[in-house]
Amino acid sequence: SSIQGLAFTSDNGLNLASLSENGQLNIYDLNSPTTDIRESFYHFKMNVEDVGVPIDLKYFNTGSQDILALATSQGLIVGIDTRCSTPVFRFKNDLNHRLITALEVDELQSWLAVGTGSGFIDVWDMRFQLCIQGLRHPTGARIITLLRHQDQPSSLISSFQGNNEVAIWDIAKPQMRQKAFWPSPVAPLSLTQSLNHYIAAMHLWKNDGTTSLLCAGTDMRIRNWNLTQPIRSYIVCRGPADDDASTARYQPKTIDGIEVTIEEYYRRKHPSSPPPSSAQLINTAAALPPSATLTTTEIKTTKSSVNIPPAHTDTVTSMQLVMSKERTPYLITVSCDAVVKIWK
Secondary structure (H helix, E strand, O other), rough: OOOOEEEEEEOOOOOOEEEEEOOEEEEEOOOOOOOOOOOEEEEEEEOOOHHHEEEEEEEEEOOOOEEEEEEEEEEEEEEEEOOOOOOEEEEEEOOOHHHEEEEEEEEOOOOOEEEEEEEEEEEEEOOEEEEEEEEEOOOOOOOEEEEOOOOOEEEEEEEEEEOOOOOEOOOOOOOOOEEEEEEOOOOOOOOOOOOOOOOOEEEEEEEEOOOEEEEOOOOOOOEEOOOOHHHHOOEEEEEOOOOEEEEEEEEEEEOOOOEEEEEEEOOOOOOOOOOOOOOOEEEEOOOOOOEEEOOOEEOOHHHHHHHOOOOOOOOOEEEEEEOOOOOEEEEEEEEOOOOOEEEE
16 A cells, blocks of 8 residues: 655654555654564554545654644544554544645644645644634645744745745735745736646755745756745756756745745856756765865766766655754755655
């Protein structure tokens, strides 16, 4: 049965939970010196005919409980504590909002949010087990993924089907999006036109007082949306079919009260020069030799690495920023064709 969700279930990151399409939940100890890590130490099987097919899985810690939250195709949101024989909570989302497509949890603020196929974002208060807020995209575009904003407790980041659109919402002010990222040739915030690309992976990070959102999806470009200074946004890695003679630039603009960062392309005067880049691909099978050099605007490689394609060639579905023991940040990206890339 296919895996629908993975989540580390401890603060030290040594337990891994997997949720399968058939309703099987397993937790594995990745650091056990005595047992095979392929053997799970916790099992829980849901009746998919009763609760629906699992959609997504998230882990959070309340301070007193380690909880796995999962969403299903029948609109159920279930919380599981491995020490308890029954779920610790079970919410029923409005089925009129259609199938749940995304799930996010903010344990510090005690809220949980689900996105749906008709553009709704429903926010649940886990203390009172009530749906406290409903947000909706003006075109009803399907929610692809949700991400909480660590620096703004009442803010939620979402991506939508079409135009690579990403938006930031204030849960306390659900009437409209606060900010929007629009990397699409379609007119910004258009209600009638749509490019069928979307962002499937997002990661929020901070560096030197600047907050940025790394994002990627079906067009296979990896972008860095600078939330502090939008004009300084850039493309980390171009798509495999992109024209080397064109370069992206970003313009902030206020449209109907929404701060929109618009991506525009222009032709460079010297098309033969390499395209701008600000990341270096580290290939684990054939790492770059010491003679390779990196600047803020270009990557220079030797013949031994010239055949390593920097861009993903399928939809980017997941990304994570990790730190090495030397405190060097690495970006890990995964695509639908099972390719994993590590960026420095």
